[in-house]
Amino acid sequence: MFIRISGARFRVLKQGAGGAWVIAYDEYQMPRYVSRDELERAERIAAPEEYVRNRERPMSAAQQQRYDLLRSALEDDRCITDEAHRTAVFAAIAREHNTTVRRLRRLYHAYLAYGSLTKGKPRESTRRSDYEAAIRKYYFSAKRGSLRTAYELFILANYTNQGILADEIPSWSSFRTYYFRHFRDNPQKEIAREGLTAYQRNSRPLYGSAMQYRESIGCYQVDETQGDIYLVSKWDRSKVIGRPNVYLAIDTASGLIAGLYVGLDAGETAMMACIANAAMDKRAYCASYGIDLRPEDWPSRGLPSEIISDRGGEFVGNRIDELCICYGIDRQALPPFRAEEKPLVERAMDLIQESYKSMLRGRGVIGDDVGERWATDYRKQAILTLDEYTAIVIHTIIALNKGRVLTDIGHLPVEAPNTPARLWQWLTDQGKSTLLDVDADELYRRALPRASSKLTRKGIVCNGLRYLPERGAELTIGAKIEYAYDPQDTSHIYVIAEDKRLIPCALAPSSARYDGYDMADVAIMRREESEREKAARQMELEARVAMRSEIERIIRQAEEQSTGSVKDISDIPQNRTRERRSLT
Structure with a gap:
């Protein structure tokens, strides 16, 4: 029965x-x-x-x-x-x-x-509309209640009368079993409880292969992150300067990390510096950090013909628009939470930080417990300067470029190499390159940070220094202009003309003593000059106060000696002659 x-x-x-x-x-x-x-x-x-x-x-x-x-x-x-x-x-x-x-x-x-010993219990596809309605209403909710809470609310709404339970109610076991049988893998659960953003970022199914996206070098994926480390000032290691910003450009076809920026700047300036680094010869760049680079270990040079990025402000701003227009670069700005469209640069960020983290524990690297109660204050452990950290990142990139084995290049012939640097060179030799050959100096200037100022008869003021445009430059006195400047070289700035030409401006004679220094050195020099000037002003004030004190003393003495005397003004010339004779 x-x-x-x-x-x-x-x-x-x-x-x-x-x-x-x-x-x-x-x-x-x-x-x-x-x-x-x-x-x-x-x-x-x-x-x-x-x-x-x-x-x-x-x-x-x-x-x-x-x-x-x-x-x-x-x-x-x-x-x-x-x-x-x-x-x-x-x-x-x-x-x-x-x-x-x-x-x-x-x-x-x-x-x-x-009645069977060889088959599991039958799993009929019987649907219960009351269970489904309760699960969708009470469990698939932004309030994020538990499944047990959804069951209790379901019983409260359907099987109670003035707070008294009905004689027969669905069991918690059957409700739970129904959920796991019909709703466990339903994406609506995470969308309803966590939001569409979280689902697209963390749980949306992904298909395809990143390495098959392009077959010719020249399509760069770019992204930005904040380094998981605190740094100190190179001028005073007792002062913590915070965390650096890291920008990467990685080639889609070869997986080679082609461009890098490590610094304290963020936004369009840092992004442009990363693109400029991708286009330059890396030997000079590495030499500036004391690294002797073999060309075959980091062979990338040239401007990409296509850039893939997200919709961050630095990737869709005016500067990148100008770069794309000047050099004919295609740009693909991905919609939000489409990390699978640029997975190589996303993974490269992780690989770089994973490579050095274990060696820098206790030296400013941020742990997983950051911000928790009783956690270590990683700021107090900082020991590296920005230059030292940049050198570590460069060494890591060189190792990843020349030593990392690629496992997803099945779309290429068998003879294709399986490391990024060698694959880059092989694709170049095969003529599979869409890189743009550009003037490195011009690209470097276009990648410089920018500011605006008013042109006066005394020139343009940039970081406290005055610059004069070259003769023949068609600039209007009193006009507000935009200019590019190099923080590492104070000798020139470059005014951005209406046709996007770069008009060089040299230091004015009043600021010529700062020629050859970078902006950080100039800031220190100007601060020292300000302190010396402040000390001189103090000495000047002390001298003037002493002068006025003596003048007041002399006045008081004169008033005391002349008290009550009547002034004779009847014959001033004769009195003057007599006074002259007494002085001789």
Whole structure:
């Protein structure tokens, strides 16, 4: 006999005067006892078709073998009603036949519930609209309640009357089983609970291969991150200057890290510096940090013909627009949370920081517990300057370019090398390159940071220094102009003309003493000059105060000696002559 209790199906195993022992048909449960009243309220239903087929089908050899294994339990009605006895019988069978009690329990349930020892419980695709509505309303919610909370709210809304539970309610077990059977992998769960942004960023399925996106070098993926390390000033190592910004440009076809910027700047200036670095000869760049580079270890040189980036402000601003227009560069700005469109640069960021983190523990590198209570203050551990950190990043990039083995280049011929540097050179030799050959000096100037000022008769003021445009430059006195400047070289700035030409301006004679220094040196020199001037002003003030003190003393003395005397103004020339004679 089969019955339905609270929507779940049960097979009646053994009846008595006070009630009956039943076993669940739709989910895994051992036999349980129901009272006579509950049994009478239960709905009588026909035996499931699957159960009927199982009972009518002859027992196979595999079924007979399993039946023989469980014979002592199946032929003992006490195993239905006495859980302790049932467990003891299973334990004895498990020891004798070298199996597990868990397996025996499942076989026992399978035979009692639906009459088969070789097939699991039937999984019917029966849908329950009340369960589905409750799950979508209470669990798929931005309030992020638990599944148990959703079940309780479901019971409260549908099976209570003035706070009193109904006699028959769906069980928590059936509600939970229904969720895991029909909704466990439903993307709507994360979208509803965490938001579409989190789903697109973390759980959206991705397809394809990054290395097959381009087959010719010249398409660069660019991105930015903040280094997981605190740095100190190179002028005073006792002062922490914060975390550096790292920009990378990586070639899509070869996986070579082609461009780098490490510094304290962010935005368009840093982005342009990274592109300029990608286009330059790396030997001079590495030499400035004391690194002797072999050309074949970092062979990239030239401007990319295509740039892939996200929609960050530095990647879609006026500066990058100007660069693309001047050199005919294609640009692809990806929509938000499409990291799979530039996975190479995303992974390169991680590889670089993973390479040095273990060696810099306790030296300013940020740990996973940053910001937590009682966590280490990593700022106090900083020891590296910006130049030293940049040198570490360069060494890491050289190692990744020449030594990292690529495993996803199946779209290329067998003879293609499998390291980024060698693959870059191989593709170049095959003529698969769309790099643009540009004037390195002009690109360098266009990548410089920019500012604006007013042109006066005394010139243009940039960081406290005055510059004069070259003769013949068509600039209007009093006009506001935009100019580019090099923080490492104070000798010139470059005014951006309306046609995007760069007009050089040299230091004015009043600032010529700063020629040959970088802006950081000039700032220190000007600060020292300011302190010397302040000391001189103090000395000047002290001298003038002393002067006025003496003048006041002389005035008081004169007033004391002339008190009460009558002034004779009748013959001033004669008095003047007499005074002159007395002085000689």
